[in-house]
Amino acid sequence: MKKRQVVFGMLGTQLDAGTGPARWQKWRPTVALGMHEDFVPDRIELLLDERRFAKLAEQVCEDLQRVAPSTEVRRHDIYMADPWEFEGVYACLHDLLAGYPFAPDEEDYFIHITTGTHVSQICWFLLTESRHFPGRLLQTSPPRKQAVGDPGTYALIDLDLSRYDRIAQRFAQQQLHDRDLLKGGIATRNSAFNRMIEQIETVASRSRAPMLLMGPTGAGKSQLAKRVFELKKHKHQLPGRFVEVNCATLRGDGAMSTLFGHTKGAYTGASSDRAGLLRSAHQGLLFLDEIGELGQDEQAMLLRALEEKRFLPVGSDREVESDFQLIAGTNRDLQQAVLAGRFREDLLARLNLWTYRLPGLAQRREDIEPNLEFELERWSREQHERVRFNVEARTRYLAFATSPEAEWRGNFRDLGASLMRLATLANAGRIQTEGVDEEIARLRAQWTDDTGLSPLHALLGDAVNELDRFDRVQLEDVVRVCARARSLSAAGRELFAVSRTQRASTNDADRLRKYLAKFGLDWETVSGRSPQAI
Known part of the structure; x- marks a missing residue:
């Protein structure tokens, strides 16, 4: 059994207009729907504002009956306060479709996108692409030369991209290209790292929320932040600049000025206005490396700038605006810094939406x-x-x-x-x-050690001289294992590989923690990572 053809369309208040015999000299898209020999709708669902365009709708319906007697026309009275206001138009069309009794087993559905404002056309596209409308788009066009009885042409557009293998392949190729960009063109083999890059590529393409990159010094946080910027720049998502600063280099009054700018005369030596890095990063990407080194005042200002896109330069009583994306980097455990009172919990919560740990x-x-x-x-x-x-x-x-x-x-x-x-x-x-x-x-x-001393000097200082040689050699080996291990438990398993098989209860992490505590050390200090770090 052949399915019925059902077309949804908005009355064209300009294109469908026309009175008297002369109207047949003009191409009218809604009337033309009934004039194609190879595509005659069984039903047209015509959307219009009855209070303003009822007379025009009556004329169009009469003419449709004349050219296509078998086509049923149903009029739907819709009211849009502003047909160019996206949210209102989308809500109106969404509600109409939500209440419509679709029967896809019996009917094929089309949306006539030739009529209506550009905003309504975009809304039709979104509703069809998201499958709120279970059909295809129908685009009609006038004939090249105006002639009585010439309906022009039409084209059907199916937005189910899964049916287009070549398009799907191009999307897949673009994703691979984007991920390759994030990896600097290096064919990395570590599966965990590659999975992380795949997610970063997805997040970077879809979100402007802050990112937090964690990992030891030299793990590539800065390079990855630059590549995220290059990816977003390539996709025309960030027209601004890439601005980078190592927060460990910011000290005293200069830190606030460097980040937020200052006005002339704000303090001794401020001989001219300074924009500051946050304003320089407007519509771009700001990378704050070693963000855990920021002072409490700078943290508070940064939080407000992230949430409100506004802040006060030093010495100014007038706020300035900057809309930037933030990527923060750190080699510290910020959660531990929060517990120690060195980092603001509310700022960490703002940064912690997308957190990635780069392995060494x-x-x-x-x-x-x-x-x-x-x-x-x-x-x-x-x-x-x-x-x-x-x-x-x-x-x-x-x-x-x-x-x-x-x-x-x-x-x-x-x-x-x-x-x-x-x-x-x-x-x-x-x-x-x-x-x-x-x-x-x-x-x-x-x-x-660059000085010829053991790595214990960096951890214990002169107290290393108070260790027996036996303890010193043993502790040096433990520290080396911790530095390269993925986690506290992994280090414990390596260090106690033999004795753990002879114990009824094997809590390697606890044994290692107690051993380090004998020398006033802990896992975080020795490894630069949290106990759960991978």
């Missing part, structure tokens, strides 16, 4: 090889000189770089610096085993 290089050892290739390619482009490992040297370097011995305390900064040294010292564009051996020795010495 030691937690992404499978990504060392593709990053190695990336860094050498970058060096070659910058220096206009091709540099490559020989096979044995590359094997030896990767074996060390991916082993537990390689601590990568500076994360990707350490790796980048290491490869820069190797490339610079390479003879005839080839990195040999001798150069690799020298670099491995250099890295080992560097991770012992």
Whole structure:
């Protein structure tokens, strides 16, 4: 059984108008719906404001009856206070469709988008694309040359994108391109990192809410923030600038001025007005690295700027506006900082909508090889000189770089610096085993400490001299394990791998916590991560 054809459309108050015999010399889109030989609607649901356009509707209905006697026309009285006001138009059309008795098994539905304001056309599109209207769009066009009885042309538009394989493929390809951009063009292999990038790509494309990037120094927070900006800029979502500041460099009165600006004479030395970084980031992206270093006053001002898009420059009694997207970076546990009274809980709640923890290089050892290739390619482009490992040297370097011995305390900064040294010292564009051996020795010495002292000096200071040699050697090894472990529990499992099998109850995390406490240390201090960090 053939389905009935049902067309929804708005009365065209200009295009459908016309009186007297001359009206047949004019193309009228609603009347033309009944004049196509290969598409004759069984029913037209005609929407109009009866109080203003009843007479025009009567004329159109009479003419439709004349050209298409089998077509039934139902008039729907709708009132729009302002046909150019998006919210009101959408609500009106949504309510009409919500109460309509659709029977898709018996009828095919079309929305005639030629008539009505541009706002109503957009609303029809959204309602159809979201499946509030179970049908297709119908676009009609006038004939090239006006002639009596010529209905023009029509086209059907199906918004079910799943039916368009080539379009779906283009969307998938664009997503891969966007994710590749966020990864800097590096074919990363760490599955957890790749899943995180996939979500960041989705969030960055759909939201302007703040993001919080957590992770150790050198994990790539700044680079990722820049790539998020590039992605949004490419999608025309942020016309402004990328503005970056390391909050650890902001001190005293200068911190407030740097961020929020000041007026001339606000304090000694303020010889002219200063816009400040928040205003410079208007309609752009502001990256505040090490946000945990901000003072309480700056935190309070930043919170107000995020919520109200307004703030007071130093020395001014007039507020200024700035609408920016914020990405914050930190290597601290901000929740612990809140408990310690160093960070505002309400600001953390504002930042914590989209939080991502970037793993250090030691937690992404499978990504060392593709990053190695990336860094050498970058060096070659910058220096206009091709540099490559020989096979044995590359094997030896990767074996060390991916082993537990390689601590990568500076994360990707350490790796980048290491490869820069190797490339610079390479003879005839080839990195040999001798150069690799020298670099491995250099890295080992560097991770012992730049001063030649053990990493315990950074944690305990002169108190390290009060430790017995036995305790000192043991504690150094524990600290190294903690620095590269994914979590407190993982470190405990590695350290107590043998003895844990001989115990009835194995709480490795608690054992490690108690061991560190004997020396006045805790997991957060030793590893720079929270107990649940991955």
